[in-house]
Amino acid sequence: MSGYDDRDGQIWMDGKLIDWRDANVHILTHAMHYASSVFEGERAYNGKIFKSRQHSERLKKSANMIDFDIPWTVDEIEAAKAEVMAASGLTDAYVRAVAWRGAGEDMGVASARNPVRMAIAAWEWGAYYGDAKMKGAKLDISKWKRPSPETIPSHAKAAGLYMICTMSKHAAEAKGCSDAMMFDYRGYVAEATGANIFFVKDGEVHTPDPDCFLNGITRQTVIGMLKDRQIKVHERHIMPEELEGFEQCWLTGTAAEVTPVGQIGDYNFEVGSLTRDIAAGYEKLVRL
């Protein structure tokens, strides 16, 4: 299997489509050294990117949160994604937009003089957690905590936030798990390394208050679906000892979609009817 840098196709970079293999940056790119990078993960279904505009808006907001401006408007980003989709020939695709501080006059921590760059690629990407989508994913519990909003701009979809996610996921995979659940800096249940988390108890749904992590677009969509079904949703702080009492659990995210969870550490959950209903309902909704 070839690497992601060695594929046929085209990538949009700084205003135009270029050959996939030519979409490179210089080693003295600021983002590479100091994580001055933000990105989006999006999925297209039947040729249409689900909630595309919301993703483009979030990309721009994430950049502002880490102190740079993307030199493209939301409309221009939308047009660029459409160009990428058309060039890819794909109807169902994962779309990755990324913006970063490039190489330039600055090589220290400050980099106001370096150009801000942007690229968009699309490729085919199946179920993020493989067959866990049917059976229920097995999650490890991470030793890393989601940081306080006073420590880092926790609501940005920024590269720097993912360092602990990568380490958590490596540790989880080494134990045969698909992912890891992370607590936050206060010890409350937070999310997985690239997806939000929901629990079911007595017919009601509980999900952590996203006060120190990404309030995912899928999370917000699923909360809307639950409310449409007249199901009570509690967005609140969830203590670790509550895991014992929850009956069902699922993850939400653009890549993860709605993935049932069967196990977190020593706690077990059934892939129950509400989980299945929401997973199927989401699959339907994204293709409407």
Ligand SMILES: Cc1ncc(COP(=O)(O)O)c(C=O)c1O
């Ligand atoms: C850390 C993290 N949390 C939550 C999410 C879910 O966000 P969304 O539903 O907007 O894809 C993602 C994925 O984008 C993520 O990386």
